[in-house]
Amino acid sequence: MEKDDFVTKIKEFLPYNSVINIKKLKKSIISIEKRLFSTLININPVFLKSDLNVIYDIIYFIKNSDKKDKKLKETKDRLANFYQKHQPTRQIRLNHSFKHRNISLFFDNIIKNIEKTYKNVDFSRLVLTWGRNTKNRTRSMRFGSFSRTKNLVRIHPFLDNLKVPDFFVYSVLYHEIAHFIHYELYPRTSSYHNKEFYDILKNIDPDFHRSLKWEKENKSLFFQ
Numbered sequence: 499m500e501k502d503d504f505v506t507k508i509k510e511f512l513p514y515n516s517v518i519n520i521k522k523l524k525k526s527i528i529s530i531e532k533r534l535f536s537t538l539i540n541i542n543p544v545f546l547k548s549d550l551n552v553i554y555d556i557i558y559f560i561k562n563s564d565k566k567d568k569k570l571k572e573t574k575d576r577l578a579n580f581y582q583k584h585q586p587t588r589q590i591r592l593n594h595s596f597k598h599r600n601i602s603l604f605f606d607n608i609i610k611n612i613e614k615t616y617k618n619v620d621f622s623r624l625v626l627t628w629g630r631n632t633k634n635r636t637r638s639m640r641f642g643s644f645s646r647t648k649n650l651v652r653i654h655p656f657l658d659n660l661k662v663p664d665f666f667v668y669s670v671l672y673h674e675i676a677h678f679i680h681y682e683l684y685p686r687t688s689s690y691h692n693k694e695f696y697d698i699l700k701n702i703d704p705d706f707h708r709s710l711k712w713e714k715e716n717k718s719l720f721f722q
């Protein structure tokens with residue numbers, strides 16, 4: 499749908515003082531900001547592909563975002579699903595320059611390997627990026643994270659360090675990608691580090707045990 503048509507269609511159902519922007523959002527798929535004289539609504543460009551049903555969901559969501567009922571939750575779930583399904587193809591966004599490693603090559607190697615095993619999973623929606631270079635030395639360090647709504651794998655810039663062996667970097671990537679596969683295969687799961695998850699991880703990561711061992715033995719590296 500053309501952007502203008504989309505905006506017009508949605509505005510039809512909203513109060514006259516609603517302002518609609520189509521833009522990429524970092525933290526949500528649709529955001530609603532109530533201002534003094536207007537309501538600012540930002541919608542991800544992915545929703546330009548909406549059909550009428552999705553448009554109704556968007557409108558319902560905007561109008562009822564303060565409620566906490568079952569219907570709103572179901573609407574949100576459908577919108578999140580739509581967003582996941584229509585994300586652009588696999589992207590590698592490296593917002594930190596890396597010195598030693600071509601991480602996008604690592605990522606591609608992994609995807610090529612596991613695509614054969616999990617033929618029904620669409621890996622094109624996965625996004626990879628370096629995370630922020632936060633130093634949290636008081637708690638245990640997280641090397642990677644996975645965002646389910648954005649299909650986004652973030653890895654810690656610390657891994658761009660030659661003291662960290664390649665197999666360990668691969669294992670961090672495998673771990674986060676295993677979360678993606680796990681959610682694809684068990685969409686209703688409520689627990690993320692459960693048996694099904696570890697079955698997938700052990701199935702895809704040939705260095706699972708080796709990496710665990712390496713991490714234990716090299717704790718001092720991370721907390722210098």
Ligand SMILES: [Zn+2]
Nearest residue numbers: 673674677691
């Ligand atoms: Zn995890």
